[in-house]
Amino acid sequence: MNAVTFTWSHGANRYDVTPAQHGGTLREFARFVARHRAPSKARAGYICAPLGNEGHRKAANALQRAWLALDVDDIDPAAFVEWRLHLTRWRGFGWPTARSSPEAPRERVVIELSDEVSRDDGVRIGDLLQRDVAENFGVAVRLDPCQFRAEQPAFLPLADAVPFYLLGDPLDVPTWLAQAPPAPPPPPPLDEAAAELADVRMRCLLGRLQALRLLRAPLHNHEGYALHCPWVALHTSESGVTATAVLYPSEANGWRGGFSCLHSHCRGRRLRDLLALVSAVETTEAEHVD
Ligand SMILES: [Zn+2]
Numbered sequence: 001m002n003a004v005t006f007t008w009s010h011g012a013n014r015y016d017v018t019p020a021q022h023g024g025t026l027r028e029f030a031r032f033v034a035r036h037r038a039p040s041k042a043r044a045g046y047i048c049a050p051l052g053n054e055g056h057r058k059a060a061n062a063l064q065r066a067w068l069a070l071d072v073d074d075i076d077p078a079a080f081v082e083w084r085l086h087l088t089r090w091r092g093f094g095w096p097t098a099r100s101s102p103e104a105p106r107e108r109v110v111i112e113l114s115d116e117v118s119r120d121d122g123v124r125i126g127d128l129l130q131r132d133v134a135e136n137f138g139v140a141v142r143l144d145p146c147q148f149r150a151e152q153p154a155f156l157p158l159a160d161a162v163p164f165y166l167l168g169d170p171l172d173v174p175t176w177l178a179q180a181p182p183a184p185p186p187p188p189p190l191d192e193a194a195a196e197l198a199d200v201r202m203r204c205l206l207g208r209l210q211a212l213r214l215l216r217a218p219l220h221n222h223e224g225y226a227l228h229c230p231w232v233a234l235h236t237s238e239s240g241v242t243a244t245a246v247l248y249p250s251e252a253n254g255w256r257g258g259f260s261c262l263h264s265h266c267r268g269r270r271l272r273d274l275l276a277l278v279s280a281v282e283t284t285e286a287e288h289v290d
Contacts, residue, residue, distance in 0.1 A: 006067055006112075007050040009057065010036065011153060013043060018055045026112055029067070030093040030165065033110075037159045041098040046153030049119070062150035064116035067092070068125060068171070069154040070109040071147035079140035080105050086136060089168040095157035108147075108154050112170040119150040124180040125173070191255075198249040201275075202257045205246065208278045224248050224258075230277055234265040246274065 006029045009019035022032060038044035050063040075083055087094070087109060094109035117125065126148025133141050146152050157163065206225065209215050216226040224247035229235065244266070247258035259271040 007063070007065060008032075008067070009048045009051050009055075011046045011048070011057065013045055014153070014155070016045070017057055019046070019048065019051065019057060021050055021055070023050075026091065026093075029110070030163065033093070033095065033156060034163050037157045037161060039159055041155075041158065044098065044155045044158065046155045048153050049122075049150035051151070057151050057153070059119060059149065059151050062119040064118055065122075065150065066113045066116045066170075068111050068113060068117075068122055068129075069147050069152075070094075070111065070129065071097075071144035071154065072107045072109060072141060073144045074142040075105040075107070076137075076140035077103060077105060079137055083137065083141050084164070087166055090166050091168050091170050092166045093163055094166070095161045095163045097155065098158050100161075108157075109166075110154075111166075113173050114170040115173040117173060121173070121177060122150055123148045125171070125176050128176055128180055195249060195255045198256050202246075202249060205257075205275060205278060208282065209246065212278070212281065219245055223250060227261075229261050229263065229266060230274070231261070231263075231266055231269070235263045236265070237263070246271070 005025055007021065007023040008029065010022055010032070011017075011019035024032065033047065036045055047069070048057060048062075049065045051057060051061040052063045053061045055061065072083075090111045092109060092111040094107050097106045097108055100106040113125075126143075126145060129148075130143050130145060133143055147154060206215065209225070209227065212230075214228045214230060216228060218225055224245045227244045227246055229244040243263065244261040245259070247253055247260065249255040249257045252258075257271050259269060259274045261267075261269060
């Protein structure tokens with residue numbers, strides 16, 4: 001089979017933030033890793049999940065991939081043979097890491113998955129793999145959970161490292177995910193309809209404030225507009241230029257927008273007070289026109 005079933009990123013060294021994108025069969029993936037063995041740990045490149053957008057190595061750019069890397073941090077030499085036998089259930093390949101020694105073996109393993117997984121599902125399967133390893137080996141084998149993050153670099157072997165190959169089956173993604181606890185709830189999503197309304201209301205309000213000559217200047221942080229306070233008659237002291245401001249909808253104000261005036265008489269006033277005042281002024285003006 002010549003289909004491209006694996007895609008991966010290759011960083012030329014640890015500082016490479018925009019790794020090159022590659023694809024191929026499992027055999028080609030394994031050969032690629034073997035061919036990119038490094039003369040020293042400092043010069044080792046890495047692989048990670050394929051990356052989209054502008055290609056920077058970060059979580060938001062991680063694309064789906066049909067493999068997971070295991071960073072096996074700590075293997076009790078007494079459990080080493082059992083561990084390797086355990087691995088043979090899967091299909092993939094691995095290599096001892098730069099810090100590996102017979103007294104303290106450490107290795108990286110690439111396991112083939114039956115399906116491509118998202119970054120989140122990769123982490124969920126990783127949690128299950130850790131549980132599986134803990135059930136079978138206790139503390140004799142330890143996996144680094146960070147390695148299950150798609151964007152985490154898996155450093156490539158050194159020149160003298162001898163790779164090994166696993167001839168079992170791809171890890172069956174649906175079966176494993178069915179055992180995974182549900183993903184934690186995402187942060188409360190922005191209600192798009194409400195945000196749209198707040199946005200329209202804000203633009204409308206700014207237009208009216210402009211017409212009423214109450215707008216002063218955009219805030220330096222681009223988060224709102226400094227105003228002449230409409231309640232300035234109640235202020236007991238002079239205003240700083242940005243003492244009074246209307247704030248654009250943002251995460252900080254729940255995407256509703258806001259109003260703030262630092263003068264003590266205005267402390268309790270909110271955006272709704274400003275909206276009410278502006279619409280009251282307009283009603284009065286409309287009555288005059290009639
Ligand atoms: Zn005020």
